[in-house]
Amino acid sequence: MKLIRGIYNLKEQHRGCVLTIGNFDGVHRGHQALMTELIAEGRKRNLPVVVMLFEPQPLELFAGDKAPARLTRLREKLRYLEQAGVDTVLCMRFDRRFAAHSAQCFISDLLVEKLNVKFLAVGDDFRFGAGRQGDFLLLQKAGAEYGFEVISTQTYCNDGKRISSTAVRQALAQDDFAQAQLLLGHPFSISGRVVHGDALGRTIGFPTANLPLRRTVTPVKGVFAVEVLGLGEQPIPGVANIGTRPTVKGLRQQLEVHLLDTHMNLYGRHIEVVLKQKIRDEQRFASLDALKEQIAKDVVTARQFFGLQTPV
Ligand SMILES: Cc1cc2nc3c(=O)[nH]c(=O)nc-3n(C[C@H](O)[C@H](O)[C@H](O)COP(=O)(O)O)c2cc1C
Ligand SMILES: Nc1ncnc2c1ncn2[C@@H]1O[C@H](COP(=O)(O)OP(=O)(O)OP(=O)(O)O)[C@@H](O)[C@H]1O
Incomplete structure:
Protein backbone atom coordinates (compact mmCIF):
# COMPACT_ATOMS: atom_id res chain seq x y z
CA MET A 1 0.00 0.00 0.00
CA ILE A 163 -21.64 0.96 13.23
CA SER A 164 -19.69 4.18 13.72
CA SER A 165 -16.56 5.44 15.43
CA THR A 166 -18.90 7.13 17.91
CA ALA A 167 -20.54 3.78 18.77
CA VAL A 168 -17.09 2.25 19.39
CA ARG A 169 -16.19 5.17 21.70
CA GLN A 170 -19.45 4.64 23.58
CA ALA A 171 -18.67 0.94 24.10
CA LEU A 172 -15.18 1.86 25.36
CA ALA A 173 -16.59 4.53 27.68
CA GLN A 174 -18.46 1.66 29.36
CA ASP A 175 -15.32 -0.50 29.34
CA ASP A 176 -17.20 -2.98 27.16
CA PHE A 177 -14.23 -4.33 25.21
CA ALA A 178 -16.19 -7.27 23.80
CA GLN A 179 -18.72 -4.87 22.23
CA ALA A 180 -15.92 -2.60 20.96
CA GLN A 181 -14.25 -5.61 19.34
CA LEU A 182 -17.54 -6.70 17.77
CA LEU A 183 -17.99 -3.26 16.16
CA LEU A 184 -14.34 -2.87 15.20
CA GLY A 185 -13.82 -6.36 13.82
CA HIS A 186 -10.53 -6.42 15.73
CA PRO A 187 -9.64 -5.94 19.40
CA PHE A 188 -9.22 -2.41 20.72
CA SER A 189 -5.56 -1.77 21.41
CA ILE A 190 -3.09 1.03 22.03
CA SER A 191 0.34 0.80 20.48
CA GLY A 192 3.55 2.74 20.50
CA ARG A 193 7.24 2.76 21.25
CA VAL A 194 8.41 2.17 24.80
CA VAL A 195 10.22 5.19 26.29
CA HIS A 196 12.19 5.68 29.49
CA GLY A 197 10.08 6.42 32.57
CA ASP A 198 11.30 7.70 35.92
CA ALA A 199 12.48 4.17 36.83
CA LEU A 200 10.40 4.49 40.00
CA GLY A 201 8.48 1.36 39.02
CA ARG A 202 11.54 -0.78 39.56
CA THR A 203 12.10 0.65 43.02
CA ILE A 204 8.53 -0.17 44.04
CA GLY A 205 8.90 -3.71 42.70
CA PHE A 206 6.77 -3.43 39.56
CA PRO A 207 8.89 -2.47 36.57
CA THR A 208 6.76 -0.94 33.83
CA ALA A 209 7.16 -0.21 30.14
CA ASN A 210 5.92 3.32 29.39
CA LEU A 211 4.12 4.39 26.23
CA PRO A 212 3.51 8.12 25.89
CA LEU A 213 -0.03 8.84 24.69
CA ARG A 214 0.34 11.71 22.32
CA ARG A 215 -3.37 11.93 21.70
CA THR A 216 -4.89 14.60 23.91
CA VAL A 217 -7.97 12.55 24.78
CA THR A 218 -7.85 8.81 25.44
CA PRO A 219 -11.00 6.72 25.00
CA VAL A 220 -10.23 4.72 28.18
CA LYS A 221 -8.63 5.40 31.57
CA GLY A 222 -7.74 3.30 34.59
CA VAL A 223 -6.13 -0.03 35.42
CA PHE A 224 -6.61 -3.03 33.10
CA ALA A 225 -5.71 -6.65 32.52
CA VAL A 226 -3.98 -6.54 29.12
CA GLU A 227 -2.19 -8.66 26.55
CA VAL A 228 0.97 -7.30 24.96
CA LEU A 229 1.65 -8.14 21.32
CA GLY A 230 4.84 -7.64 19.38
CA LEU A 231 7.22 -9.44 21.75
CA GLY A 232 7.37 -12.80 20.00
CA GLU A 233 4.78 -15.28 18.83
CA GLN A 234 2.58 -15.36 21.91
CA PRO A 235 0.75 -12.46 23.57
CA ILE A 236 2.19 -11.70 27.01
CA PRO A 237 -0.29 -11.06 29.83
CA GLY A 238 0.16 -7.91 31.86
CA VAL A 239 -1.44 -5.26 33.98
CA ALA A 240 -1.54 -1.66 32.77
CA ASN A 241 -2.40 1.79 34.01
CA ILE A 242 -3.63 4.50 31.64
CA GLY A 243 -3.61 7.91 33.27
CA THR A 244 -1.56 10.74 34.70
CA ARG A 245 -0.20 8.94 37.81
CA PRO A 246 -1.44 11.44 40.40
CA THR A 247 0.46 9.70 43.24
CA VAL A 248 3.82 10.60 41.71
CA LYS A 249 2.57 13.88 40.21
CA GLY A 250 2.87 12.67 36.65
CA LEU A 251 1.76 15.33 34.21
CA ARG A 252 1.04 13.80 30.85
CA GLN A 253 -1.19 10.85 30.10
CA GLN A 254 0.67 7.66 29.54
CA LEU A 255 0.15 3.94 29.40
CA GLU A 256 2.35 1.86 31.69
CA VAL A 257 2.37 -1.88 31.48
CA HIS A 258 3.86 -4.39 33.90
CA LEU A 259 4.36 -7.82 32.29
CA LEU A 260 3.38 -10.85 34.35
CA ASP A 261 6.08 -13.51 34.76
CA THR A 262 8.25 -11.93 32.07
CA HIS A 263 11.44 -9.93 32.48
CA MET A 264 12.55 -8.14 29.35
CA ASN A 265 14.14 -4.86 28.50
CA LEU A 266 11.52 -3.16 26.35
CA TYR A 267 13.06 0.27 25.81
CA GLY A 268 12.70 1.31 22.19
CA ARG A 269 10.47 -1.66 21.27
CA HIS A 270 7.20 -1.13 19.42
CA ILE A 271 4.41 -2.91 21.30
CA GLU A 272 0.65 -3.26 20.96
CA VAL A 273 -1.36 -3.40 24.19
CA VAL A 274 -4.77 -5.10 23.91
CA LEU A 275 -7.16 -4.15 26.72
CA LYS A 276 -9.01 -7.17 28.04
CA GLN A 277 -10.73 -6.12 31.26
CA LYS A 278 -11.01 -3.04 33.46
CA ILE A 279 -9.80 -3.61 37.03
CA ARG A 280 -10.37 -0.19 38.63
CA ASP A 281 -10.06 3.57 38.21
CA GLU A 282 -6.73 5.32 38.70
CA GLN A 283 -6.39 6.79 42.21
CA ARG A 284 -4.19 9.19 44.11
CA PHE A 285 -2.54 7.31 46.98
CA ALA A 286 -1.21 8.91 50.16
CA SER A 287 2.14 7.14 49.82
CA LEU A 288 4.18 5.02 47.45
CA ASP A 289 3.73 2.11 49.86
CA ALA A 290 -0.06 2.36 49.54
CA LEU A 291 0.27 2.45 45.74
CA LYS A 292 2.58 -0.57 45.84
CA GLU A 293 0.09 -2.51 47.95
CA GLN A 294 -2.72 -1.73 45.51
CA ILE A 295 -0.64 -2.68 42.43
CA ALA A 296 0.10 -6.04 44.09
CA LYS A 297 -3.68 -6.58 44.36
CA ASP A 298 -4.14 -5.49 40.72
CA VAL A 299 -1.56 -8.11 39.72
CA VAL A 300 -3.54 -10.79 41.61
CA THR A 301 -6.78 -9.69 39.87
CA ALA A 302 -5.08 -9.80 36.47
CA ARG A 303 -3.60 -13.24 37.19
CA GLN A 304 -7.06 -14.50 38.09
CA PHE A 305 -8.45 -13.06 34.86
CA PHE A 306 -5.80 -14.89 32.83
CA GLY A 307 -6.16 -18.06 34.92
CA LEU A 308 -2.52 -17.88 36.05
CA GLN A 309 -1.38 -19.43 39.32
CA THR A 310 -0.40 -16.85 41.92
CA PRO A 311 3.11 -17.65 43.23
CA VAL A 312 3.31 -18.15 47.00
C1 LIG B 1 -1.04 -1.89 37.52
C2 LIG B 1 -0.66 -0.46 37.80
C3 LIG B 1 -1.56 0.35 38.48
C4 LIG B 1 -1.25 1.67 38.76
N1 LIG B 1 -2.15 2.46 39.44
C5 LIG B 1 -1.84 3.74 39.74
C6 LIG B 1 -2.76 4.56 40.45
O1 LIG B 1 -3.89 4.16 40.77
N2 LIG B 1 -2.38 5.82 40.77
C7 LIG B 1 -1.14 6.32 40.41
O2 LIG B 1 -0.84 7.46 40.74
N3 LIG B 1 -0.26 5.58 39.70
C8 LIG B 1 -0.58 4.32 39.37
N4 LIG B 1 0.32 3.54 38.66
C9 LIG B 1 1.54 4.19 38.14
C10 LIG B 1 2.69 4.20 39.11
O3 LIG B 1 2.65 5.45 39.75
C11 LIG B 1 3.96 4.06 38.29
O4 LIG B 1 4.04 2.77 37.78
C12 LIG B 1 5.20 4.33 39.08
O5 LIG B 1 5.15 5.64 39.50
C13 LIG B 1 6.45 4.10 38.24
O6 LIG B 1 6.58 5.06 37.24
P1 LIG B 1 7.84 5.02 36.22
O7 LIG B 1 7.73 3.78 35.40
O8 LIG B 1 7.70 6.28 35.40
O9 LIG B 1 9.06 5.03 37.05
C14 LIG B 1 0.02 2.21 38.35
C15 LIG B 1 0.92 1.39 37.66
C16 LIG B 1 0.59 0.07 37.38
C17 LIG B 1 1.57 -0.80 36.64
N1 LIG C 1 -21.59 1.58 9.32
C1 LIG C 1 -21.21 2.07 8.16
N2 LIG C 1 -21.64 1.51 7.01
C2 LIG C 1 -21.25 1.99 5.83
N3 LIG C 1 -20.45 3.05 5.67
C3 LIG C 1 -19.98 3.65 6.75
C4 LIG C 1 -20.32 3.20 8.06
N4 LIG C 1 -19.70 3.98 8.95
C5 LIG C 1 -19.01 4.90 8.25
N5 LIG C 1 -19.17 4.72 6.93
C6 LIG C 1 -18.62 5.52 5.86
O1 LIG C 1 -17.21 5.59 5.96
C7 LIG C 1 -16.75 6.90 5.59
C8 LIG C 1 -15.92 7.46 6.69
O2 LIG C 1 -16.74 7.61 7.84
P1 LIG C 1 -16.21 8.42 9.08
O3 LIG C 1 -15.04 7.74 9.65
O4 LIG C 1 -15.99 9.83 8.67
O5 LIG C 1 -17.48 8.37 10.06
P2 LIG C 1 -18.09 7.28 11.10
O6 LIG C 1 -17.38 5.99 11.10
O7 LIG C 1 -19.56 7.28 10.86
O8 LIG C 1 -17.75 7.95 12.50
P3 LIG C 1 -18.45 9.07 13.37
O9 LIG C 1 -19.09 8.33 14.45
O10 LIG C 1 -17.27 9.88 13.81
O11 LIG C 1 -19.40 9.82 12.49
C9 LIG C 1 -18.00 7.74 5.30
O12 LIG C 1 -18.19 7.79 3.90
C10 LIG C 1 -19.09 6.97 5.97
O13 LIG C 1 -20.33 7.17 5.35
Whole structure:
Protein backbone atom coordinates (compact mmCIF):
# COMPACT_ATOMS: atom_id res chain seq x y z
CA MET A 1 0.00 0.00 0.00
CA LYS A 2 1.24 3.49 -0.89
CA LEU A 3 1.04 6.49 1.42
CA ILE A 4 0.89 9.92 -0.19
CA ARG A 5 1.18 12.82 2.22
CA GLY A 6 -0.31 16.08 1.02
CA ILE A 7 -1.59 17.47 -2.23
CA TYR A 8 1.93 18.45 -3.41
CA ASN A 9 3.00 14.83 -3.56
CA LEU A 10 0.19 13.94 -5.96
CA LYS A 11 1.74 13.33 -9.36
CA GLU A 12 0.39 12.77 -12.86
CA GLN A 13 0.62 8.97 -12.35
CA HIS A 14 -1.88 9.17 -9.48
CA ARG A 15 -4.66 10.48 -11.74
CA GLY A 16 -7.54 8.06 -12.26
CA CYS A 17 -8.88 6.23 -9.19
CA VAL A 18 -11.86 5.05 -7.18
CA LEU A 19 -12.06 7.04 -3.97
CA THR A 20 -13.59 7.38 -0.56
CA ILE A 21 -13.12 10.19 1.95
CA GLY A 22 -13.44 10.29 5.73
CA ASN A 23 -11.80 9.97 9.13
CA PHE A 24 -11.88 6.19 9.30
CA ASP A 25 -11.08 6.32 13.00
CA GLY A 26 -10.85 2.74 14.25
CA VAL A 27 -11.26 1.32 10.71
CA HIS A 28 -14.37 -0.45 12.02
CA ARG A 29 -16.56 -3.02 10.28
CA GLY A 30 -18.62 -0.29 8.56
CA HIS A 31 -15.43 1.14 7.08
CA GLN A 32 -14.25 -2.36 6.16
CA ALA A 33 -17.53 -3.09 4.34
CA LEU A 34 -17.11 0.16 2.42
CA MET A 35 -13.54 -0.86 1.47
CA THR A 36 -14.78 -4.23 0.20
CA GLU A 37 -17.29 -2.47 -2.09
CA LEU A 38 -14.73 0.05 -3.26
CA ILE A 39 -12.12 -2.62 -3.98
CA ALA A 40 -14.64 -4.56 -6.11
CA GLU A 41 -15.35 -1.35 -8.03
CA GLY A 42 -11.64 -0.63 -8.44
CA ARG A 43 -10.95 -4.11 -9.81
CA LYS A 44 -13.89 -3.81 -12.22
CA ARG A 45 -12.59 -0.52 -13.56
CA ASN A 46 -8.95 -1.50 -13.32
CA LEU A 47 -8.26 1.55 -11.19
CA PRO A 48 -6.42 1.94 -7.86
CA VAL A 49 -8.46 2.18 -4.66
CA VAL A 50 -7.63 5.43 -2.85
CA VAL A 51 -8.69 6.45 0.66
CA MET A 52 -8.45 10.15 1.49
CA LEU A 53 -8.13 10.93 5.17
CA PHE A 54 -7.17 13.92 7.25
CA GLU A 55 -4.48 14.46 9.85
CA PRO A 56 -5.26 15.82 12.35
CA GLN A 57 -8.90 14.75 12.19
CA PRO A 58 -11.00 17.88 11.43
CA LEU A 59 -12.61 18.03 14.89
CA GLU A 60 -9.17 17.85 16.51
CA LEU A 61 -8.31 21.08 14.68
CA PHE A 62 -11.59 22.79 15.47
CA ALA A 63 -12.30 21.50 18.97
CA GLY A 64 -8.81 20.72 20.36
CA ASP A 65 -9.06 18.68 23.55
CA LYS A 66 -12.86 18.84 23.33
CA ALA A 67 -12.63 16.58 20.25
CA PRO A 68 -13.82 12.98 20.66
CA ALA A 69 -11.18 10.55 21.90
CA ARG A 70 -9.11 9.11 19.10
CA LEU A 71 -9.39 5.33 18.54
CA THR A 72 -6.49 4.93 16.12
CA ARG A 73 -3.39 6.88 15.28
CA LEU A 74 -2.42 7.31 11.63
CA ARG A 75 0.00 4.41 11.84
CA GLU A 76 -2.75 2.07 13.05
CA LYS A 77 -5.24 3.31 10.45
CA LEU A 78 -2.65 2.57 7.75
CA ARG A 79 -2.09 -0.94 9.07
CA TYR A 80 -5.82 -1.77 9.04
CA LEU A 81 -6.42 -0.13 5.65
CA GLU A 82 -3.55 -2.12 4.18
CA GLN A 83 -5.03 -5.33 5.64
CA ALA A 84 -8.37 -4.39 4.04
CA GLY A 85 -6.66 -4.31 0.62
CA VAL A 86 -6.57 -0.55 -0.09
CA ASP A 87 -3.99 0.47 -2.71
CA THR A 88 -3.23 4.05 -1.67
CA VAL A 89 -3.88 6.31 1.30
CA LEU A 90 -3.84 10.01 0.61
CA CYS A 91 -3.28 11.76 3.92
CA MET A 92 -4.18 15.44 3.78
CA ARG A 93 -2.73 17.80 6.37
CA PHE A 94 -5.85 19.34 7.87
CA ASP A 95 -4.90 22.87 8.90
CA ARG A 96 -6.78 26.19 8.80
CA ARG A 97 -5.55 26.81 5.27
CA PHE A 98 -6.80 23.50 3.93
CA ALA A 99 -10.09 23.88 5.83
CA ALA A 100 -10.65 27.28 4.19
CA HIS A 101 -10.82 25.86 0.64
CA SER A 102 -14.27 26.22 -0.86
CA ALA A 103 -16.29 23.12 -1.72
CA GLN A 104 -15.99 24.03 -5.42
CA CYS A 105 -12.22 24.27 -5.16
CA PHE A 106 -12.05 20.91 -3.31
CA ILE A 107 -13.94 19.33 -6.21
CA SER A 108 -12.24 21.04 -9.15
CA ASP A 109 -8.63 21.21 -7.87
CA LEU A 110 -8.38 18.06 -5.82
CA LEU A 111 -10.96 15.54 -7.02
CA VAL A 112 -10.91 16.41 -10.72
CA GLU A 113 -7.56 18.03 -11.48
CA LYS A 114 -5.23 16.17 -9.14
CA LEU A 115 -7.01 12.83 -8.71
CA ASN A 116 -9.18 12.53 -11.81
CA VAL A 117 -11.58 10.49 -9.71
CA LYS A 118 -13.87 8.10 -11.63
CA PHE A 119 -15.93 6.68 -8.80
CA LEU A 120 -16.55 8.23 -5.39
CA ALA A 121 -18.27 6.52 -2.45
CA VAL A 122 -19.16 8.64 0.60
CA GLY A 123 -21.92 8.70 3.20
CA ASP A 124 -24.92 10.81 2.16
CA ASP A 125 -24.26 13.01 5.22
CA PHE A 126 -20.70 13.81 4.06
CA ARG A 127 -19.96 17.59 4.25
CA PHE A 128 -16.83 19.33 3.01
CA GLY A 129 -15.27 22.66 2.13
CA ALA A 130 -15.18 25.94 4.08
CA GLY A 131 -18.14 26.24 6.42
CA ARG A 132 -19.19 22.69 5.44
CA GLN A 133 -20.90 24.12 2.34
CA GLY A 134 -20.31 21.07 0.18
CA ASP A 135 -22.70 18.13 0.42
CA PHE A 136 -23.62 14.91 -1.33
CA LEU A 137 -25.91 16.67 -3.83
CA LEU A 138 -23.15 19.04 -4.88
CA LEU A 139 -20.83 16.07 -5.43
CA GLN A 140 -23.44 14.35 -7.57
CA LYS A 141 -23.91 17.47 -9.69
CA ALA A 142 -20.14 17.80 -10.08
CA GLY A 143 -19.96 14.12 -11.01
CA ALA A 144 -22.48 14.64 -13.80
CA GLU A 145 -20.56 17.68 -15.03
CA TYR A 146 -17.02 16.25 -14.87
CA GLY A 147 -17.85 12.63 -15.61
CA PHE A 148 -17.45 10.68 -12.37
CA GLU A 149 -19.92 8.49 -10.53
CA VAL A 150 -20.91 9.34 -6.95
CA ILE A 151 -22.66 6.82 -4.74
CA SER A 152 -23.70 6.92 -1.13
CA THR A 153 -22.37 4.05 0.96
CA GLN A 154 -24.69 1.32 2.18
CA THR A 155 -25.11 1.53 5.93
CA TYR A 156 -23.50 -1.43 7.66
CA CYS A 157 -25.22 -2.28 10.94
CA ASN A 158 -24.78 -4.41 14.00
CA ASP A 159 -27.92 -5.43 15.88
CA GLY A 160 -29.92 -2.93 13.81
CA LYS A 161 -27.63 -0.01 14.76
CA ARG A 162 -25.24 1.75 12.41
CA ILE A 163 -21.64 0.96 13.23
CA SER A 164 -19.69 4.18 13.72
CA SER A 165 -16.56 5.44 15.43
CA THR A 166 -18.90 7.13 17.91
CA ALA A 167 -20.54 3.78 18.77
CA VAL A 168 -17.09 2.25 19.39
CA ARG A 169 -16.19 5.17 21.70
CA GLN A 170 -19.45 4.64 23.58
CA ALA A 171 -18.67 0.94 24.10
CA LEU A 172 -15.18 1.86 25.36
CA ALA A 173 -16.59 4.53 27.68
CA GLN A 174 -18.46 1.66 29.36
CA ASP A 175 -15.32 -0.50 29.34
CA ASP A 176 -17.20 -2.98 27.16
CA PHE A 177 -14.23 -4.33 25.21
CA ALA A 178 -16.19 -7.27 23.80
CA GLN A 179 -18.72 -4.87 22.23
CA ALA A 180 -15.92 -2.60 20.96
CA GLN A 181 -14.25 -5.61 19.34
CA LEU A 182 -17.54 -6.70 17.77
CA LEU A 183 -17.99 -3.26 16.16
CA LEU A 184 -14.34 -2.87 15.20
CA GLY A 185 -13.82 -6.36 13.82
CA HIS A 186 -10.53 -6.42 15.73
CA PRO A 187 -9.64 -5.94 19.40
CA PHE A 188 -9.22 -2.41 20.72
CA SER A 189 -5.56 -1.77 21.41
CA ILE A 190 -3.09 1.03 22.03
CA SER A 191 0.34 0.80 20.48
CA GLY A 192 3.55 2.74 20.50
CA ARG A 193 7.24 2.76 21.25
CA VAL A 194 8.41 2.17 24.80
CA VAL A 195 10.22 5.19 26.29
CA HIS A 196 12.19 5.68 29.49
CA GLY A 197 10.08 6.42 32.57
CA ASP A 198 11.30 7.70 35.92
CA ALA A 199 12.48 4.17 36.83
CA LEU A 200 10.40 4.49 40.00
CA GLY A 201 8.48 1.36 39.02
CA ARG A 202 11.54 -0.78 39.56
CA THR A 203 12.10 0.65 43.02
CA ILE A 204 8.53 -0.17 44.04
CA GLY A 205 8.90 -3.71 42.70
CA PHE A 206 6.77 -3.43 39.56
CA PRO A 207 8.89 -2.47 36.57
CA THR A 208 6.76 -0.94 33.83
CA ALA A 209 7.16 -0.21 30.14
CA ASN A 210 5.92 3.32 29.39
CA LEU A 211 4.12 4.39 26.23
CA PRO A 212 3.51 8.12 25.89
CA LEU A 213 -0.03 8.84 24.69
CA ARG A 214 0.34 11.71 22.32
CA ARG A 215 -3.37 11.93 21.70
CA THR A 216 -4.89 14.60 23.91
CA VAL A 217 -7.97 12.55 24.78
CA THR A 218 -7.85 8.81 25.44
CA PRO A 219 -11.00 6.72 25.00
CA VAL A 220 -10.23 4.72 28.18
CA LYS A 221 -8.63 5.40 31.57
CA GLY A 222 -7.74 3.30 34.59
CA VAL A 223 -6.13 -0.03 35.42
CA PHE A 224 -6.61 -3.03 33.10
CA ALA A 225 -5.71 -6.65 32.52
CA VAL A 226 -3.98 -6.54 29.12
CA GLU A 227 -2.19 -8.66 26.55
CA VAL A 228 0.97 -7.30 24.96
CA LEU A 229 1.65 -8.14 21.32
CA GLY A 230 4.84 -7.64 19.38
CA LEU A 231 7.22 -9.44 21.75
CA GLY A 232 7.37 -12.80 20.00
CA GLU A 233 4.78 -15.28 18.83
CA GLN A 234 2.58 -15.36 21.91
CA PRO A 235 0.75 -12.46 23.57
CA ILE A 236 2.19 -11.70 27.01
CA PRO A 237 -0.29 -11.06 29.83
CA GLY A 238 0.16 -7.91 31.86
CA VAL A 239 -1.44 -5.26 33.98
CA ALA A 240 -1.54 -1.66 32.77
CA ASN A 241 -2.40 1.79 34.01
CA ILE A 242 -3.63 4.50 31.64
CA GLY A 243 -3.61 7.91 33.27
CA THR A 244 -1.56 10.74 34.70
CA ARG A 245 -0.20 8.94 37.81
CA PRO A 246 -1.44 11.44 40.40
CA THR A 247 0.46 9.70 43.24
CA VAL A 248 3.82 10.60 41.71
CA LYS A 249 2.57 13.88 40.21
CA GLY A 250 2.87 12.67 36.65
CA LEU A 251 1.76 15.33 34.21
CA ARG A 252 1.04 13.80 30.85
CA GLN A 253 -1.19 10.85 30.10
CA GLN A 254 0.67 7.66 29.54
CA LEU A 255 0.15 3.94 29.40
CA GLU A 256 2.35 1.86 31.69
CA VAL A 257 2.37 -1.88 31.48
CA HIS A 258 3.86 -4.39 33.90
CA LEU A 259 4.36 -7.82 32.29
CA LEU A 260 3.38 -10.85 34.35
CA ASP A 261 6.08 -13.51 34.76
CA THR A 262 8.25 -11.93 32.07
CA HIS A 263 11.44 -9.93 32.48
CA MET A 264 12.55 -8.14 29.35
CA ASN A 265 14.14 -4.86 28.50
CA LEU A 266 11.52 -3.16 26.35
CA TYR A 267 13.06 0.27 25.81
CA GLY A 268 12.70 1.31 22.19
CA ARG A 269 10.47 -1.66 21.27
CA HIS A 270 7.20 -1.13 19.42
CA ILE A 271 4.41 -2.91 21.30
CA GLU A 272 0.65 -3.26 20.96
CA VAL A 273 -1.36 -3.40 24.19
CA VAL A 274 -4.77 -5.10 23.91
CA LEU A 275 -7.16 -4.15 26.72
CA LYS A 276 -9.01 -7.17 28.04
CA GLN A 277 -10.73 -6.12 31.26
CA LYS A 278 -11.01 -3.04 33.46
CA ILE A 279 -9.80 -3.61 37.03
CA ARG A 280 -10.37 -0.19 38.63
CA ASP A 281 -10.06 3.57 38.21
CA GLU A 282 -6.73 5.32 38.70
CA GLN A 283 -6.39 6.79 42.21
CA ARG A 284 -4.19 9.19 44.11
CA PHE A 285 -2.54 7.31 46.98
CA ALA A 286 -1.21 8.91 50.16
CA SER A 287 2.14 7.14 49.82
CA LEU A 288 4.18 5.02 47.45
CA ASP A 289 3.73 2.11 49.86
CA ALA A 290 -0.06 2.36 49.54
CA LEU A 291 0.27 2.45 45.74
CA LYS A 292 2.58 -0.57 45.84
CA GLU A 293 0.09 -2.51 47.95
CA GLN A 294 -2.72 -1.73 45.51
CA ILE A 295 -0.64 -2.68 42.43
CA ALA A 296 0.10 -6.04 44.09
CA LYS A 297 -3.68 -6.58 44.36
CA ASP A 298 -4.14 -5.49 40.72
CA VAL A 299 -1.56 -8.11 39.72
CA VAL A 300 -3.54 -10.79 41.61
CA THR A 301 -6.78 -9.69 39.87
CA ALA A 302 -5.08 -9.80 36.47
CA ARG A 303 -3.60 -13.24 37.19
CA GLN A 304 -7.06 -14.50 38.09
CA PHE A 305 -8.45 -13.06 34.86
CA PHE A 306 -5.80 -14.89 32.83
CA GLY A 307 -6.16 -18.06 34.92
CA LEU A 308 -2.52 -17.88 36.05
CA GLN A 309 -1.38 -19.43 39.32
CA THR A 310 -0.40 -16.85 41.92
CA PRO A 311 3.11 -17.65 43.23
CA VAL A 312 3.31 -18.15 47.00
C1 LIG B 1 -1.04 -1.89 37.52
C2 LIG B 1 -0.66 -0.46 37.80
C3 LIG B 1 -1.56 0.35 38.48
C4 LIG B 1 -1.25 1.67 38.76
N1 LIG B 1 -2.15 2.46 39.44
C5 LIG B 1 -1.84 3.74 39.74
C6 LIG B 1 -2.76 4.56 40.45
O1 LIG B 1 -3.89 4.16 40.77
N2 LIG B 1 -2.38 5.82 40.77
C7 LIG B 1 -1.14 6.32 40.41
O2 LIG B 1 -0.84 7.46 40.74
N3 LIG B 1 -0.26 5.58 39.70
C8 LIG B 1 -0.58 4.32 39.37
N4 LIG B 1 0.32 3.54 38.66
C9 LIG B 1 1.54 4.19 38.14
C10 LIG B 1 2.69 4.20 39.11
O3 LIG B 1 2.65 5.45 39.75
C11 LIG B 1 3.96 4.06 38.29
O4 LIG B 1 4.04 2.77 37.78
C12 LIG B 1 5.20 4.33 39.08
O5 LIG B 1 5.15 5.64 39.50
C13 LIG B 1 6.45 4.10 38.24
O6 LIG B 1 6.58 5.06 37.24
P1 LIG B 1 7.84 5.02 36.22
O7 LIG B 1 7.73 3.78 35.40
O8 LIG B 1 7.70 6.28 35.40
O9 LIG B 1 9.06 5.03 37.05
C14 LIG B 1 0.02 2.21 38.35
C15 LIG B 1 0.92 1.39 37.66
C16 LIG B 1 0.59 0.07 37.38
C17 LIG B 1 1.57 -0.80 36.64
N1 LIG C 1 -21.59 1.58 9.32
C1 LIG C 1 -21.21 2.07 8.16
N2 LIG C 1 -21.64 1.51 7.01
C2 LIG C 1 -21.25 1.99 5.83
N3 LIG C 1 -20.45 3.05 5.67
C3 LIG C 1 -19.98 3.65 6.75
C4 LIG C 1 -20.32 3.20 8.06
N4 LIG C 1 -19.70 3.98 8.95
C5 LIG C 1 -19.01 4.90 8.25
N5 LIG C 1 -19.17 4.72 6.93
C6 LIG C 1 -18.62 5.52 5.86
O1 LIG C 1 -17.21 5.59 5.96
C7 LIG C 1 -16.75 6.90 5.59
C8 LIG C 1 -15.92 7.46 6.69
O2 LIG C 1 -16.74 7.61 7.84
P1 LIG C 1 -16.21 8.42 9.08
O3 LIG C 1 -15.04 7.74 9.65
O4 LIG C 1 -15.99 9.83 8.67
O5 LIG C 1 -17.48 8.37 10.06
P2 LIG C 1 -18.09 7.28 11.10
O6 LIG C 1 -17.38 5.99 11.10
O7 LIG C 1 -19.56 7.28 10.86
O8 LIG C 1 -17.75 7.95 12.50
P3 LIG C 1 -18.45 9.07 13.37
O9 LIG C 1 -19.09 8.33 14.45
O10 LIG C 1 -17.27 9.88 13.81
O11 LIG C 1 -19.40 9.82 12.49
C9 LIG C 1 -18.00 7.74 5.30
O12 LIG C 1 -18.19 7.79 3.90
C10 LIG C 1 -19.09 6.97 5.97
O13 LIG C 1 -20.33 7.17 5.35
